[in-house]
Each structure stands twice: as structure tokens, then as C-alpha cells.
Amino acid sequence: MSRIRVLVGTRKGAFVLTADGKRQSWDVSGPHFGGWEIYHLKGSPADPNRLYASQSSSWFGQVIQRSSDGGKTWEAVGNKFAYEGAVGNHLWYDGTQRPFEFARVWHLEPALNDPDTVYAGIQDAAMFRTTDGGQSWRELPGLRNHPSAAQWQPGAGGMCLHTILLDPSHPGRIYIAISAAGVFRTDDGGETWRPMNRGLVSEQIPNPTAEVGHCVHRIAMHPSRPGVLFMQKHWDVMRSDDAAESWKDVGGNLPTDFGFPIDVHAHEPNTVYVVPIKSDSEHYLPDGKLRVYRSRTGGHEWEALTKGLPQSHCYVNVLRDAMAVDALEPCGVYFGTTGGQVYASADAGDSWAPIVRDLPSVVSVEVQTLP
């Protein structure tokens, strides 16, 4: 029977949650790296026991951890993230220019076919890659050297490269997203990049339809249909049907189209999940209700999923990297909250139950479906 491993990054450590294919009884391991911020953990598709974790703190900086046994043991690997060449400037909150400065690794994306190759999205926004299992990291400087970089600016969490999507059917094609710059795509493995933000409208920047400057919170794709992308922007839920060349608003009947995570059902490329948040100035759930919204039509028409989720006095948030799906049938959906709960649904979102309720604030959730 298949097994499920849920990798949870929190403000104070990492947790590994495991269950058999029934997804009813869970074993909880952790905290790993207790007291450190774990922005992200992710397993290699090529070797599920190879895991990578981004461990950081304001005191002691960035550490990268690697496990080769599914998270039982870990070793610190390379943590030197040096920008290549001239560093350059970006916009600061007050509208002045400020040099790029490394702060932390937000996202680790192992390559599809090589457990030693991993892409890292960092703050201040840039893309790095290791090909030796994390021992050394080199920037793919074509992104940060894009002429638009001086107009990139930080969102509330910092100027982070937070999403990396590897296109399984077009080798060399990678989508990334930066808050607040937008979506970029490379078709040559990271040498050159193009902003892909046509159709986005952001009232928070002087030109709402500018080429860059959009606070894209998260993008998602289904591997069987990589030319179709879904986006949760600062405000607006968007969809692209042409590999991010253009975007259309598919927020439809959502109660609010502000939010952070967005994900796609493992077997239904047109089924999408979001968690609406009240507003950009409040960052908690509307009406005190924890509601995941599901569209089975690729957007526009959304239904609230509430069974098993608190429907009163709930004011948590769900951050951008804190939702994931498994590959079982029916599809499992998982998300973590800033209140420390990790919820799971073993029926594609129809009903939910907490795996754990009282972890530190959850930053990221990833799921592995193991044989």
C-alpha cells in the first residue's frame, strides 16, 4: 500500500508527518532543527528519500540541510549563496533604490530526474542551482540581470523568489514567481528570462499593467497540462492557457480574491484550490471561517469546502507554500495554518480533519506519495 509523507516547515522547526494510504492515522516526527525557521522542505521526485530543507534564523543566517533517508537523519550542506557579478539595485519600500542582499532561501525545487540537482529561490530575488546535492550553489544570473530588476520591489515578506515550476514536457522551461515583480519564464534552463505578466492588473503600482512589479503570491500547474497555469496574486485569482503569455481573471464568485496558496488536483487538471483571505491589510480569514474554495471548472465557479474546518472565530492565514496535494485516489489535499494546524482531506476536499493542531506557525507544506 502507498504511504504519504507530509513535510511541514514552521517558524520554529520542521515536522514530518507520515501515514499509510488510508490517511487516517498519522505519525508525527519533529521538531527537526527546533527553534529555526524552516521556510521550505521538499523531496526529490527522482529519489523520494532525498530531502532538502531551508533552515534559517535572524541570528545565524542560512543553513541547507539534506536527508538521504526520508528525513530520519540530516546533514548540513553548502550554504554559500553569492550573487554573480555586479549586484545591482531594486526598488525599496520607500521607492528608493537598494542593492540586492541575500536574506534566506524561500523555496527549494529538486529537479525532476536528478536528486543532486536542486533549484533555490532566494530573497532578495534570485535563482540558484546546485548539481552536487547542495554542496555548492551557483546563481543563474540571467534572471537578476534582467533589465526590469531595478523595478522589482519587496512585498510584506521581503523580495522573495518563492515559486519554481519545472515544466515536465519542455526541458529547459521553468516558471518562477517573485513578490513583487511577477512571473518570469525561461526556455533555456535559466540562461535567459522573460517577464510573463500580460493581463495582470495591480492597483498598488503606478502603472497597474506594468511589465513587472506585480505581487504574485503563488502559481501552480498540473504536470499533464503544463501550458495551463493558475495564479493567486495579491488580489485576483488568474489563469493562463498559453504558458503564461497572457492571464485572465477567474476569481468568479469567490468571497474575496486575495490569498496566498493555490494548487491543482492531482488527477483533475481543471480542479483548483484556493484559501480566500479577507484583505491585504488584514491577512486573516473572512468571517472567522476557514474555507477552502474549489473550482472544478478551472476557475470562475467556486464552491466552499467547510466540512471539518472551523466555521467560527478562526483568524489564521494560510501562507503561499503551505498547500499541497498527494497522488492517491481520491486525491489528498493538505494545508497548514499560521495557527499551527495541518489539515488533511482524503477525499479531494469534501471533508477535512487536522493531522496536528498545535505546531508553530506553518510556513510550508509539501507532500510525497511513496510506493
Added chain:
Amino acid sequence: MIRVVLPAHLRTLARVEGELKLEVEGPVTQRSILDAVEARYPMLRGTIRDQATRQRRAFVRFFACEEDLSQDSPDDPLPEAVATGVEPFLIVGAMAGG
């Protein structure tokens, strides 16, 4: 023999308990101690000082003999008591909540 006390998180990262005891080549300074620490425990590179600039991280402080030496030059000689192992060199996480 130089004695070095790491903060708890760095002891965990380096997988050590208690004080470090290190041989230091040449004059005993902040730089020579940190070079020795990082050579013995490479996983600590970047956690005490920046890997490129070698500057002390902002939330890390250096104490010894009941003095704060954080603002001293990294090449200043450390007190004789540290150099002779009578007193430890303390690497401390700044008191900053969280």
C-alpha cells in the same frame, strides 16, 4: 588550548556538547579563533560571520572576561586569559526575542 562557547543552536548544528577546545595558530584573535572553529566545523561557516565579507553577523556578539568585544577589530589580540585557556571566548546570540 583555546576554549570557545557556542550558542545552543550552533552547538546543535555542529553536533557538539559543552565547550569547544581548539588549537589556534599564531596570535589569538577573533579572526584566528573563528578560522579554527570553521575549519573544524565547516557547517558553521556563514552562521557566525558572513562568508564573503567575514563580517560578524548582526545578531551575534563576542564576549570574554566579562567584556563585550563585538566592536573590536577581528585582528586585535584577545585577552591573555583567553589566549591561555583560562577564560572561554563566548559566541553569543544577541538578546532579541523571538
